[in-house]
Amino acid sequence: MPLIARLILGVVGVLAVAVLLAARLLTSGIGASYVQIEREAAEHETERLVNALEIEARSLGQLLLGWAHWSELYGYVAAPSAAFRAENLQPTVLVPSDLAWVLVIGPDGHVIDAIAAPATKGAAPDLSPLKSPSSPLLRTLTGPIAADASQCGVARLGAENFLTCRMAIRDTAVSQPPRGVVVIARRFDATLIQRVKAESHIDFTLAPPSGPAVSPDITGSPITSPVFGRASPVIRSTPNTLEVRHAVSDLGGGVFGELVMSLPREISALGRSSLAHVGLKLLAVAALFAVALVFVLDRVLVYRLRKLSGEIDRIWQQKDWTLRVTESRSDEIGHLAAHTNALLAVIGEQLRDLELRATTDSLTGLANRRAFDERLALALRRQQRTGAGLGLVMLDLDSFKSFNDRYGHAAGDHALQKVGEVMRGAAARATDLCARLGGEEFAILLEDADSAVVMNVAKHVRFTIESMNIPHKNSQHGRLTISIGVALHEYGEDGESFYMRADAALYRAKEGGRNRIELAREGLPVVIESPGNTSRI
Numbered sequence: 001m002p003l004i005a006r007l008i009l010g011v012v013g014v015l016a017v018a019v020l021l022a023a024r025l026l027t028s029g030i031g032a033s034y035v036q037i038e039r040e041a042a043e044h045e046t047e048r049l050v051n052a053l054e055i056e057a058r059s060l061g062q063l064l065l066g067w068a069h070w071s072e073l074y075g076y077v078a079a080p081s082a083a084f085r086a087e088n089l090q091p092t093v094l095v096p097s098d099l100a101w102v103l104v105i106g107p108d109g110h111v112i113d114a115i116a117a118p119a120t121k122g123a124a125p126d127l128s129p130l131k132s133p134s135s136p137l138l139r140t141l142t143g144p145i146a147a148d149a150s151q152c153g154v155a156r157l158g159a160e161n162f163l164t165c166r167m168a169i170r171d172t173a174v175s176q177p178p179r180g181v182v183v184i185a186r187r188f189d190a191t192l193i194q195r196v197k198a199e200s201h202i203d204f205t206l207a208p209p210s211g212p213a214v215s216p217d218i219t220g221s222p223i224t225s226p227v228f229g230r231a232s233p234v235i236r237s238t239p240n241t242l243e244v245r246h247a248v249s250d251l252g253g254g255v256f257g258e259l260v261m262s263l264p265r266e267i268s269a270l271g272r273s274s275l276a277h278v279g280l281k282l283l284a285v286a287a288l289f290a291v292a293l294v295f296v297l298d299r300v301l302v303y304r305l306r307k308l309s310g311e312i313d314r315i316w317q318q319k320d321w322t323l324r325v326t327e328s329r330s331d332e333i334g335h336l337a338a339h340t341n342a343l344l345a346v347i348g349e350q351l352r353d354l355e356l357r358a359t360t361d362s363l364t365g366l367a368n369r370r371a372f373d374e375r376l377a378l379a380l381r382r383q384q385r386t387g388a389g390l391g392l393v394m395l396d397l398d399s400f401k402s403f404n405d406r407y408g409h410a411a412g413d414h415a416l417q418k419v420g421e422v423m424r425g426a427a428a429r430a431t432d433l434c435a436r437l438g439g440e441e442f443a444i445l446l447e448d449a450d451s452a453v454v455m456n457v458a459k460h461v462r463f464t465i466e467s468m469n470i471p472h473k474n475s476q477h478g479r480l481t482i483s484i485g486v487a488l489h490e491y492g493e494d495g496e497s498f499y500m501r502a503d504a505a506l507y508r509a510k511e512g513g514r515n516r517i518e519l520a521r522e523g524l525p526v527v528i529e530s531p532g533n534t535s536r537i
């Protein structure tokens with residue numbers, strides 16, 4: 001897989017994990033805040049609902065003041081009269097005040113009057129349970145009460161719920177102790193609930209107690225109400241709503257029922273949509289960041305590595321070890337490039353050395369047979385193109401075996417080296433090639449040279465070696481000499497024939513007495529120099 005693909009995968013992977021982590025942290029952090037806000041909102045709504053219901057109770061309490069501070073009723077409690085009852089304590093008196101029933105209780109706790117009014121569409125409540133002294137509700141209603149304050153609460157009678165208020169009856173005109181208790185009740189029915197809903201803008205129902213407590217998601221702070229008792233709202237959350245149940249106590253402090261609200265989770269919904277919004281932005285930013293990061297990494301790393309690799313590839317293809325990579329910055333990639341260049345330099349040097357070893361004679365430093373053959377082929381091609389003269393001088397030390405035998409191999413080596421030096425001195429142009437073909441046999445290839453130049457070189461070598469006067473007692477000349485065959489390349493002639501003609505000329509020189517030069521002409525070597533005639537050269 002290319003490096004850039006790995007980088008893209010890596011960056012995208014890391015960023016995806018980062019975005020997921022960030023989203024999770026945000027969701028849990030903000031989610032917890034939303035739950036807190038919703039809990040507070042649910043508590044607040046519950047409190048508002050309880051207050052709205054208390055307003056209903058206070059309004060009933062206000063109405064009760066008229067009954068409790070009614071002097072005639074005060075007198076009636078002491079001495080009930082049929083006339084008062086017929087005139088004031090009738091169901092028709094209750095209907096305009098929207099009262100469901102009124103209870104007049106004497107100082108000794110017995111019910112003097114129990115008047116029930118029918119509902120708009122329905123029967124009057126059955127008050128007979130209130131007339132029994134064992135009725136729990138009656139016991140509550142006749143219980144101790146403050147002298148000049150009303151006490152309100154909810155109560156159930158039969159199948160109906162009532163909002164009730166009770167107060168001690170007193171005559172405000174005279175300073176007398178309270179006498180008996182008056183209780184008034186209003187139906188806690190759909191009409192009242194509707195009125196509270198309209199005024200509070202809170203949707204709720206009054207439900208019977210839900211039985212054993214189910215574990216709530218959240219329990220709110222307790223709310224204390226003089227009418228509905230003290231309780232904590234229990235909040236259960238569904239994905240879209242908060243189900244709030246708030247227990248309501250009855251007048252006697254027992255469990256009466258629950259106010260139930262279903263609140264839409266607007267804050268959560270808003271939070272979710274905000275989170276989604278933020279999440280999308282986060283994703284967009286992450287994507288941009290990923291693109292920017294990949295771009296930067298590509299510029300800083302991948303592009304440079306790709307360029308470096310391309311340059312190394314090109315050098316490898318061309319096998320040109322003199323080329324160098326161009327990266328020059330002083331970072332890790334720069335160091336890699338510098339090391340690559342150093343390796344290229346070493347490879348080039350080693351190859352040059354190998355090449356030199358493969359083409360050089362180690363004893364004399366001249367070109368070896370292989371180099372000579374290659375150069376001869378090259379020179380022939382070049383000569384074919386240019387038509388310039390090409391000369392070949394073949395040289396062989398005379399009676400060298402006996403020189404070795406007499407003076408030793410080391411002296412023989414030394415003599416061979418001397419011959420090499422002389423040859424190099426005689427053929428010094430850049431295009432001249434001096435080679436040791438093997439043993440004591442040498443050759444000089446002279447490009448772009450006419451017969452005069454070639455002959456001059458041959459003569460110079462033969463004369464110089466003879467002039468060095470290296471003793472050779474076993475030679476007919478008494479000193480070390482050399483025989484030479486010279487050939488000038490003829491148009492169209494191949495390398496082998498050219499070589500053979502020069503070699504034949506050399507053979508003729510040997511045959512002719514050695515220490516001489518023979519020129520091969522059209523395949524017929526001609527003696528042009530012999531011992532004793534050196535002055536003619």
Ligand SMILES: Nc1nc2c(ncn2[C@@H]2O[C@H](COP(=O)(O)OP(=O)(O)OP(=O)(O)O)[C@@H](O)[C@H]2O)c(=O)[nH]1
Nearest residue numbers: 396397398399400401402404409410412413439440
């Ligand atoms: N010292 C030394 N001798 C070498 C080297 N290479 C070849 N020779 C010797 O060169 C001699 C060549 O002898 P021959 O081929 O018989 O020829 P020659 O004795 O020179 O006789 P002619 O060529 O006919 O004059 C042999 O004795 C080889 O051992 C070398 O590298 N060093």
